[in-house]
Amino acid sequence: MTDALRSVTIVGGGTAGWMAAVAFGRLLGPAGTRVTLIESDDIPTVGVGEATIPPIRTFHAMLGIDEDAFLRATGGSYKLGIRFEGWTRPGESYVHPFGQIGTDIAGVPFAAQWLRARHAGLAVPLGAYSLEARAAEAGRFSRPIANGDSPLSRIGYAYHFDAGRYAAFLRTQSEAYGVVRHEGLVKRVERGPAGIAAVHLADGSRISGDLFIDCSGFRALLIEGAMEAGWIDWSEWLPCDRAVAVPSVADAVPLPLTRAIAERAGWRWRIPLQHRTGNGHVFSSRHMSEDEATAMLLAGVEGETLADPRVIRFATGHRNRFWSGNCIALGLAAGFMEPLESTSIHLVQSGLQHLLRMLPVGRPAAATVERYNRIMTAEFSRIRDFLVAHYHLNARAEPFWRDRATAAIPEGLAEKLALFHAGGRIFREADELFNETSWLAVLTGQNAPVSGYDPICDGIPIETAANRLAQIERVVATSLTHMPSHAHALARLA
Secondary structure: OOOOOOEEEEEOOHHHHHHHHHHHHHHHHHHOOEEEEEEOOOOOOOOOOEEOOOHHHHHHHHOOOOHHHHHHHHOOEEEOEEEEEOOOOOOOEEEEEOOOOOOOEOOEOHHHHHHHHHHOOOOOOHHHHOHHHHHHHHOEOOOOOOOOOOHHHOOOOEEEEOHHHHHHHHHHHHHHOOOEEEEOOEEEEEEEOOEEEEEEEOOOOEEEOOEEEEOOHHHOOOOOOOOOOOEEEOOOOOOOOEEEEEEEOOOOOOOOOEEEEEEOOEEEEEEEOOOOEEEEEEEOOOOOOHHHHHHHHHHHOOOOEOOOOEEEEOOOEEEOOOEEOOEEEOHHHOEEOOHHHOOHHHHHHHHHHHHHHOOOOOOOOHHHHHHHHHHHHHHHHHHHHHHHHHHHOOOOOOHHHHHHHHOOOOHHHHHHHHHHHHHOOOOOOOOOOOOHHHHHHHHHHOOOOOOOOOHHHHHOOHHHHHHHHHHHHHHHHHHHHOOOEHHHHHHOOO
16 A cells, blocks of 8 residues: 555445445545445345444434435334343333433432332332333334423434435445445455455456455455455354344334344344334244244234345354454454344444544554454454343243353353342443443343342432432423324424
8 A cells, every 4th residue: 555545445335335435435535535336236235124223323424414315215214222022031021222211319320229219119110211212112203302401302313224225325425425336246356465456356347446345245255255354253152143034014103113022042123114114033043944933923024025035144253353454344244243232234333433543544554453453343242242131131931042041151241240230230341332221221121130239329318219210200201292203203204
């Protein structure tokens, strides 16, 4: 590479490829960097409908993407959280909401005072103190209002959208920034002193680049095929290795939440869009056949299906090196964890944002590459721990679930559970994606054992804390009445 970053070549389209293209096109294009994306219409993308988490709004803001235009183009809907159905045992459910739960009481975190009150016999569920949780289940939605004192001003939300339409929307945005799309199949990767010098296509074209972004999906043509970055396998902790997906007709009354429904050897998702509903079944092939999983998915679909079911085979884990030489992997080429907490798109976004802060001047410095790899490894690992907690903390009777409850868990998760058990405390690592509120929702929703509460709570009488909790609950209930229906919020986009 020369001192100036003259060209970025992205191999693969889909969600990851076009997210990279629009980011590089908008932020580097004005400085004269040439951005090229190579994809082939002959290679289908994996995307079957996507659910996201709130940081995507930051990404869109960075790129100047208009929310209404994006939702119209992608058939998108709003999302206030995820409802986990049957994850502790059949018949039980809870919502992992976005946004804030409760407010601090007398300078003590809400979570600590709620756990103390629960220890004393309070029966009010955590979701009663979350506007997002209550609105999600009631089918209501509004964007945050300007009044900073109201829970309505702090609404945390994300989106559901059609992945294929999202890629097409981003392509239009990218091409407006000068990104060039090249149709073709990569047949050979040419190595060079910096790592990769060029890719050769089936039509004989040779496309060079200073920086190569591998968005080729599970095939990982560049990062593994050329750079041999290696693979870290996580199947011992997350053993589901198959998914079957099928679209169905749109819900008449779409809820602003993703549903995650536990099944005999995995779980089903249900994602409401404006024009259809996304359905899928993630499962372990060691506990269930593809035919069984497909039949179970179809039995659970509400309404007419719109296509034949499609099976997706995957491995859980990540590249040993996300950045090697002048090649960086994003999306499925970088790694994969099942979509239990809607983190796939976030990991593309996070990888891009870290990369944009570390763009090399000249050949990438070893320290820069190692830092990027260390950051991404940590992010993947912390998300993995959060997902494993859902499986580990269950009381279901099926063999798959018994295996998950008794299997060894990562050290970081074991420490979190031990700290929570000892006094209801949750400690978040620096830059960890999921905050204390998310951990509280999942740990209490999954009935994680806790032996006591934080003694700092005893600074005020339990009666005072209980009265304040009741007041917070009333404020949330009142705020809910001021929110229109989710269907109304979507209708205004038309």
